[in-house]
Amino acid sequence: MAYLDTNLLLSHYFAEDPNHPYAARLMETLRRRGEERRVSLLTLVELYAYISRRIGALKLPPHYARLSQEEKVAPYLYTC
């Protein structure tokens, strides 16, 4: 079982982060091995805090154009 920390999830999600290639490789390895992946509630809180703070600087795909500002945080949590 692997515990996934906030840093790893965010680096994996954002291709612009300097650690993205390492995070992406690690996540892919875990996926290939069929490793069980877990997150904690604290991690979800941190993800939410980070994304809601940065929401103005993020460019969401046009699929989410009709979401309210508050709803726009949700896709990240689903995807991370």
Next chain:
Amino acid sequence: MALPMSQLHAVVSTALNVAATLTAEIVLQAARALTGLAPRQVRVEEDPDWGPTYVITLDVKASEALRINLELQKTLPGVPVVVEWTGPTDISNDELLERQVEIAHAGGFRARETGGIDVVKEVTQQRDRWPI
């Protein structure tokens, strides 16, 4: 022969318009093939960050529109396709969000950070502010 900048701009602009029109036709045909219906409307919206976005309006309910949107997005990865519906919204808001995430993911679309990002620094700073 080199073109003056103004002409070059016009040529590139025309080429991009032609490409967008052709892609809109491909999206329209794919939507017809998938649904068997003639879409009410297909329009191209220029998104400053994502380029031409193809918005299709169908006379179906939300769940069907999102299913078709997913199929279209799988068929056309990298081309932003958004399906709108005129029928009833027969799914919950949570389900709607989940489906939209699935559609964006199928097309290979992820949010982009524009202001420069250093996740380790940001998360560390955030943790330092929290009471122990």
